[in-house]
Amino acid sequence: MEGILADMLPPEKLAQVPKTPSEIEQAKLRLRSRNTASVKCPVCLDSGYVHPIGENGKTDYSRVENCKCVASKREAERQERYLKLCELPEDTEDRTLESFQTKGYVILEQVKQAAMDMLSGKIKMLSLLADVDTGKTHIAIALCRKWLEMGKTAKYVFVPLLLQELRSAYKYRDGEESYDYKFEFYLNVGFLALDDLFREYHKAENDWGMEKIETIIDYRYIHGLPTLITSNKTLDEMNELSAMIRSRLIRAKNSQVIVIASPEYVTIRKKNG
Ligand SMILES: Nc1ncnc2c1ncn2[C@@H]1O[C@H](COP(=O)(O)OP(=O)(O)OP(=O)(O)O)[C@@H](O)[C@H]1O
Ligand SMILES: [Mg+2]
Ligand SMILES: [Zn+2]
Structure with missing residues (x-):
């Protein structure tokens, strides 16, 4: 799912991206246990970052991009x-x-x-x-x-x-x-x-x-x-x-x-x- 791991992913921490299947599973478990009631953006879980979808149609966990909600947040700030x-x-x-x-x-x-x-x-x-x-x-x-x-x-x-x-x-x-x-x-x-x-x-x-x-x-x-x-x-x-x-x-x-x-x-x- 696009962006589901992104809250662990400030760009400077790219090296810590969970890559192996077990790392990804663990990260998902951590996310599920999180209280998401107050989360405003379900795509990036308010981190502002998402993993893009790669050419093969799958989430590319090695890359991060700004989530769309960042633009609307910037607009609200403006x-x-x-x-x-x-x-x-x-x-x-x-x-x-x-x-x-x-x-x-x-x-x-x-x-x-x-x-x-x-x-x-x-x-x-x-x-x-x-x-x-x-x-x-x-x-x-x-x-x-x-x-x-x-x-x-x-x-x-x-x-x-x-x-x-x-x-x-x-x-x-x-x-x-x-x-x-x-x-x-x-x-x-x-x-x-x-x-x-x-x-x-x-x-x-x-x-x-x-x-x-x-x-x-x-x-x-x-x-x-x-x-x-x-x-x-x-x-x-x-x-x-x-x-x-x-x-x-x-x-x-x-x-x-x-x-x-x-x-x-x-x-x-x-x-x-
Ligand atoms: N045509 C109007 N329709 C709705 N409300 C009005 C209208 N004219 C004035 N008001 C209301 O009356 C109050 C006084 O109006 P306003 O402060 O705009 O007057 P003013 O011409 O600027 O007066 P002053 O010269 O004392 O500054 C405000 O609450 C304003 O919203
Ligand atoms: Mg006046
Ligand atoms: Zn977002």
Whole structure:
């Protein structure tokens, strides 16, 4: 049977492969006495290695290969890693595109459609401008989740914390915590959600931070990388804070700005049940 002896077979121990009929019998006996209830992969018994089937159709105990379960384990590890890098706010599993209600509001239908157009690649840069509690963060999280589901990288960031994060990254010289790594990730990540741009932002105090955000938005605009921006500022207010950012949001042919003028979601929910 393919792989039945494999748990005794890390490659460096090839010399110990049971070869004679009695060695093989003994190994089988040892395996049978093992508690297999917790074993996830019945092929390799979770060792990750199997003996391939030789040309004669019989198991070739002199060789070992990676079991198929290794690939799916690697895939699961990758997904976990991407989810971690995305840094979604906790307890937000329920904020999905499916759970985003439009309740008959045309503007919310437009928002949902635009989110789907981002997924399909029709829109590259989407700006949602609205007051509090209108579902901006909900959409940002939902889109990140979709990107991760597609096996791509995504990053959610509450913009006021982005600046703090970049500042504190200066103390790390290299690795995933370092400034260079983080900044490069913001530039090139598969999907970037910049949530709450310009919140509590005062121009005079924060030129360093604004320059970083301008660079990120400009770079992603130039390279056509999917970017969602949410803000409680109007385009006019943005113009005061960064004319450059405002121009990027409205300029690209595959960009869309939606001003959500619906009432706060709590009000909608109360009204419509
Ligand atoms: N259209 C919607 N359908 C379903 N849930 C919604 C919708 N709009 C908002 N919500 C829910 O209402 C709550 C507040 O929404 P959210 O945090 O996305 O608002 P926001 O626009 O980001 O507000 P703020 O400006 O304060 O950050 C969340 O729990 C969100 O899931
Ligand atoms: Mg929000
Ligand atoms: Zn396996």
